[in-house]
Amino acid sequence: xxxxxxxxxxxxxxxxxxxxxxxxxxxxxxxxxxxxxxxxxxxxxxxxxxxxxxxxxxxxxxxxxxxxxxxxxxxxxxxxxxxxxxxxxxxxxxxxxxxxxxxxxxxxxxxxxxxxxxxxxxxxxxxxxxxxxxxxxxxxxxxxxxxxxxxxxxxxxxxxxxxxxxxxxxxxxxxxxxxxxxxxxxxxxxxxxxxxxxxxxxxxxxxxxxxxxxxxxxxxxxxxxxxxxxxxxxxxxxxxxxxxxxxxxxxxxxxxxxxxxxxxxxxxxxxxxxxxxxxxxxxxxxxxxxxxxxxxxxxxxxxxxxxxxxxxxxxxxxxxxxxxxxxxxxxxxxxxxxxxxxxxxxxxxxxxxxxxxxxxxxxxxxxxxxxxxxxxxxxxxxxxxxxxxxxxxxxxxxxxx
Numbered sequence: 001x002x003x004x005x006x007x008x009x010x011x012x013x014x015x016x017x018x019x020x021x022x023x024x025x026x027x028x029x030x031x032x033x034x035x036x037x038x039x040x041x042x043x044x045x046x047x048x049x050x051x052x053x054x055x056x057x058x059x060x061x062x063x064x065x066x067x068x069x070x071x072x073x074x075x076x077x078x079x080x081x082x083x084x085x086x087x088x089x090x091x092x093x094x095x096x097x098x099x100x101x102x103x104x105x106x107x108x109x110x111x112x113x114x115x116x117x118x119x120x121x122x123x124x125x126x127x128x129x130x131x132x133x134x135x136x137x138x139x140x141x142x143x144x145x146x147x148x149x150x151x152x153x154x155x156x157x158x159x160x161x162x163x164x165x166x167x168x169x170x171x172x173x174x175x176x177x178x179x180x181x182x183x184x185x186x187x188x189x190x191x192x193x194x195x196x197x198x199x200x201x202x203x204x205x206x207x208x209x210x211x212x213x214x215x216x217x218x219x220x221x222x223x224x225x226x227x228x229x230x231x232x233x234x235x236x237x238x239x240x241x242x243x244x245x246x247x248x249x250x251x252x253x254x255x256x257x258x259x260x261x262x263x264x265x266x267x268x269x270x271x272x273x274x275x276x277x278x279x280x281x282x283x284x285x286x287x288x289x290x291x292x293x294x295x296x297x298x299x300x301x302x303x304x305x306x307x308x309x310x311x312x313x314x315x316x317x318x319x320x321x322x323x324x325x326x327x328x329x330x331x332x333x334x335x336x337x338x339x340x341x342x343x344x345x346x347x348x349x350x351x352x353x354x355x356x357x358x359x360x361x362x363x364x365x366x367x368x369x370x371x372x373x374x375x376x377x378x379x380x381x382x383x384x385x386x387x388x389x390x391x392x393x394x395x396x397x398x399x400x401x
Contacts, residue, residue, distance in 0.1 A: 011038025014359025014376035015161030021384035023126040034135035041170035046112025053370035157387035164334035164360035165190035192331035199236035218263035222248030274308035346386025356383035
């Protein structure tokens, strides 16, 4: 019986790991990518330091993933290729990793390029063929794939790992949506995730706050509170704290972020530290509460406080009305994609047997910190195992009628 012929469409981490997994299972694998080279988004993301995964306990790690109708077996899928396995995979490529104090895991060399070069060498050794400048233009049962200016090709199985809708300049432009929708596949509209949010700052405030961080704070939206940092920008807010609250903020008709600038200090303690201050509460608080200038600038927006208690309450719950998220092209990742109800546990489409999905095409999201790449690897692995186990054996890819 000839080796199963498997097409992988998309040369990001999900697609490349699917290709590696399928090739190790004995399949004949061809990777197709519309760009002039593969792993472009990975290289851009890793230019200043590639955050591969996170070192927190697996139970907490899995809890970071969210999305409508996220299946009960999603956590099991992540656990099958957990953070330790990803670090070992990198080590086998000759890429040593380390865990920061924050739990984030990076290659020792910090850059993505050495890892990508070693990975491509491994794929070559496994017999994986990579075809660039191949844009997918049609999908049909079979599975049959058509690329721009080429014949329809039939495979035993296909894995689509075409990405979400963020960073379209790297190839994740969601142009595949219409190809699946015509087969009746339900797709949740894409929205920006892990992105900045716009705020209508007064013009005279911008020069005081732009580019300044707000550190060691707690942020609340939609009943959920997270710890982290924010970066003040000309257009609004960036940073891990607001990235984590994306789902809650998107669900609000009038999104407001509530910030506790002193989460380690109770309201009563703040008030006691202001004893004997008769007036100019903010000036005194900047010293006694150790408030940085940018925080004081924000507090001045609300006008003078009637008492130390009023100011302390504001510091513990400072409201920032938000206009909306920044454009999806700027977002680190996207929320939305193919609904989980369209897939089985092998990430195979019910309506297109033989075609599996992987990566950010599917409707899940996670915060920054290594969770995004980890899930791309895990979904790529699960899709490849399902595709390589296909009972259909037509031999190498052939032009379809």
